[in-house]
Amino acid sequence: MILTTTGMAAGDLPVDPSSPEAQRWIDGELAKPEYQTAKPTWFDIASKAVGDWINSLFQGPGGDAGPVLLVVVVLIVAGLIVAAFFIFGRPRLDRRSAAGRALFATDDRRTAAELRASAASAARSDDWVTAVEEQFRAIAQSLHERTIVTVSPGTTASEFAAIAGRAVTAERERLATVARVFDGVRYLDRPATEADYQQLVALDTSLLDARPARLTETLR
Numbered sequence: 001m002i003l004t005t006t007g008m009a010a011g012d013l014p015v016d017p018s019s020p021e022a023q024r025w026i027d028g029e030l031a032k033p034e035y036q037t038a039k040p041t042w043f044d045i046a047s048k049a050v051g052d053w054i055n056s057l058f059q060g061p062g063g064d065a066g067p068v069l070l071v072v073v074v075l076i077v078a079g080l081i082v083a084a085f086f087i088f089g090r091p092r093l094d095r096r097s098a099a100g101r102a103l104f105a106t107d108d109r110r111t112a113a114e115l116r117a118s119a120a121s122a123a124r125s126d127d128w129v130t131a132v133e134e135q136f137r138a139i140a141q142s143l144h145e146r147t148i149v150t151v152s153p154g155t156t157a158s159e160f161a162a163i164a165g166r167a168v169t170a171e172r173e174r175l176a177t178v179a180r181v182f183d184g185v186r187y188l189d190r191p192a193t194e195a196d197y198q199q200l201v202a203l204d205t206s207l208l209d210a211r212p213a214r215l216t217e218t219l220r
Contacts, residue, residue, distance in 0.1 A: 103140055103155045103182075112142035116204070119197070128192035129185055135200040136182040139207060143167070148212050157182045168212040174203050 110118070115138035122130035140160050143149045149164050161179035165172030178200050184190035 103137060103151065103157050103160060104153050108137075108153070110137075110141070112138050112145055115141055119200075123194070123197055126194075128194060128197055131197040132181060132185050132192040132200060135197060135204065136178060139178070139200065139204050140164075142204065142207065143212075157186075164212075168207060168210050171203065171206060171210065174199075174206075178203055 115134050119131045119134035119138060122128075122134060136157065140149070140151050140155070140157075143164055144151045148167050149160065151160060157179040161175040165175045168175070181192075181196050181199070185192045185196070
């Protein structure tokens with residue numbers, strides 16, 4: 001039965017809308033399939049509730065979404081970092097940094113003469129990177145053999161230069177300079193040149209002629 005806008009059933013007498021009979025008619029009308037199909041589902045209600053909640057967040061106090069938006073962005077970035085941590089694992093340290101920037105490898109037992117020969121061989125092949133690295137090691141090993149400065153596999157170039165500079169004060173600046181050259185070539189992938197190598201050779205020669213003070217400091 002269809003109710004008209006005047007509150008009368010089609011083809012029937014007027015009714016009192018407040019009467020129980022009229023209420024039953026209304027309930028029966030709303031129970032028809034076309035009305036039930038139009039009712040929102042639980043999913044529609046839940047979606048609307050979530051959407052309203054998100055909108056309320058971005059409105060913020062007084063309609064300003066700035067602070068809330070910043071918090072949301074920070075949470076998203078943090079979530080991505082955590083997800084990357086679990087997916088890819090902890091980031092690996094640079095292999096050279098992880099090695100402690102050691103001047104000598106733990107299994108390097110070469111003498112100063114052998115290191116000089118290796119540096120000269122590399123220089124003849126225009127391998128200036130190897131020539132610089134080996135010649136600096138030759139300087140350190142030479143002072144070690146002369147018991148001026150005691151070095152170990154964990155010694156770094158800067159540590160060696162600092163201690164050696166106190167033993168041979170006249171060469172302090174040159175020692176610091178070549179240590180920076182070694183670190184730049186060895187650990188920062190900077191290019192080495194023939195001039196760098198020759199600078200190291202000249203320093204090695206000067207140190208061989210020097211009479212430095214003997215230090216008891218051990219570099220580790």
